[in-house]
Amino acid sequence: MGRSLIALGSALALACNSRRAPPTPAPSATTTASAAPRAPLPERAVSDEVAFELLAVDDGAVLAWGQAGGGLGVAVLDAAGHAQGEPLAVIGATTDPVVEIAGATLDHRVGLAWVARSKQGAASFGALGDAATKTLSPAFPLAEASLGDPTRRGHVDFAVSDQNQMVALTRERDESCDGGQRCAAYRFRELLSTGPELRGLPATVPSPCSSALAGFALVGQRWHYAFCSRTGDRPQVTAFMRQEAPFYVGLSKPGPGCEPLGALAVGREALYVHECADGRRGLFIGGLGDPERSVDLSNPHLECVLGRPRLTAPGAPPLSVDFTRPLSRLGPVLPSHYGGPSARAAWTGSALLVASWVKKHVTLRRFECRGAELVRTG
Numbered sequence: 001m002g003r004s005l006i007a008l009g010s011a012l013a014l015a016c017n018s019r020r021a022p023p024t025p026a027p028s029a030t031t032t033a034s035a036a037p038r039a040p041l042p043e044r045a046v047s048d049e050v051a052f053e054l055l056a057v058d059d060g061a062v063l064a065w066g067q068a069g070g071g072l073g074v075a076v077l078d079a080a081g082h083a084q085g086e087p088l089a090v091i092g093a094t095t096d097p098v099v100e101i102a103g104a105t106l107d108h109r110v111g112l113a114w115v116a117r118s119k120q121g122a123a124s125f126g127a128l129g130d131a132a133t134k135t136l137s138p139a140f141p142l143a144e145a146s147l148g149d150p151t152r153r154g155h156v157d158f159a160v161s162d163q164n165q166m167v168a169l170t171r172e173r174d175e176s177c178d179g180g181q182r183c184a185a186y187r188f189r190e191l192l193s194t195g196p197e198l199r200g201l202p203a204t205v206p207s208p209c210s211s212a213l214a215g216f217a218l219v220g221q222r223w224h225y226a227f228c229s230r231t232g233d234r235p236q237v238t239a240f241m242r243q244e245a246p247f248y249v250g251l252s253k254p255g256p257g258c259e260p261l262g263a264l265a266v267g268r269e270a271l272y273v274h275e276c277a278d279g280r281r282g283l284f285i286g287g288l289g290d291p292e293r294s295v296d297l298s299n300p301h302l303e304c305v306l307g308r309p310r311l312t313a314p315g316a317p318p319l320s321v322d323f324t325r326p327l328s329r330l331g332p333v334l335p336s337h338y339g340g341p342s343a344r345a346a347w348t349g350s351a352l353l354v355a356s357w358v359k360k361h362v363t364l365r366r367f368e369c370r371g372a373e374l375v376r377t378g
Contacts, residue, residue: 048066053102063077071090112129208227217270223243246288261341275341326349328346
């Protein structure tokens with residue numbers, strides 16, 4: 001996949017080729033205090049605020065978390081969020097505390113990347129798995145890393161293409177750039193059964209935000225990725241779109257002055273989500289010739305239609321997403337009472353599972369359609 005990606009300069013120009021626990025939603029009228037729902041998976045002590053990931057797979061989900069005593073835990077869940085057997089062992093994973101985890105899935109295949117902190121510094125790792133057979137590869141060492149804000153996502157991200165390319169985008173050791181300022185450095189690596197392989201050119205981000213990595217998604221043959229620099233006290237996100245045929249690299253400035261919350265693939269476009277002074281906003285970016293489209297995510301609406309959720313929000317044109325297949329990375333686009341943008345949410349095909357950091361634990365809640373309502377059932 002000889003890809004020429006990007007190197008960001010001091011102006012993020014292209015070279016060639018909250019800490020608070022999320023609020024608990026009020027119970028639905030169909031759920032009474034005398035019949036409190038049972039949690040689908042017991043809460044697990046977690047090493048840090050963003051050291052967990054929840055991903056939808058065929059017929060279920062996968063939850064990965066940094067264990068309180070160090071190391072990585074991975075549980076395969078059924079469609080209702082109940083664990084299928086004991087947590088999987090990641091051979092070769094360190095026992096250092098995990099800072100952040102990101103992952104992606106295609107059908108039953110799983111890719112994970114995480115950053116762990118040690119006395120010597122920090123480093124990133126990756127692994128491949130199969131939820132159907134409940135197996136994981138040994139951990140792949142990726143790179144030494146520098147840490148920004150450990151309570152914010154942005155050290156590592158992960159994306160999978162419809163051709164089963166599992167690609168990690170990880171922060172490496174910071175470096176000096178123009179004028180002696182500190183720049184965050186990032187590299188792309190495809191995870192293969194034989195180990196990781198570098199793809200494209202490195203990226204350097206001058207004056208990085210606390211969430212310097214603002215999103216990463218693979219949509220067909222297009223790579224969408226974004227980084228955040230600070231200009232004075234304002235964040236500035238620069239998003240890139242690279243496609244192979246015809247070869248084209250596009251550059252956008254989504255959410256000026258807004259804090260990035262990540263990106264996800266929606267249909268054939270990438271949706272970047274930001275927290276702005278007037279609420280959450282999203283920007284759709286497609287391929288060559290496709291116009292950018294904005295959407296207001298400050299108050300999205302989630303209802304059930306024919307037994308499945310439908311997410312809508314005003315925009316140009318309005319957003320409408322039917323949950324007709326398993327979906328991951330839904331946290332930033334859901335109404336805030338489901339857990340907020342820092343939560344990880346996945347639709348398994350029959351239930352919406354939401355993982356949240358609450359008082360040094362990762363908790364999992366389940367929501368299901370009951371008529372036109374999506375109600376908490378666990």
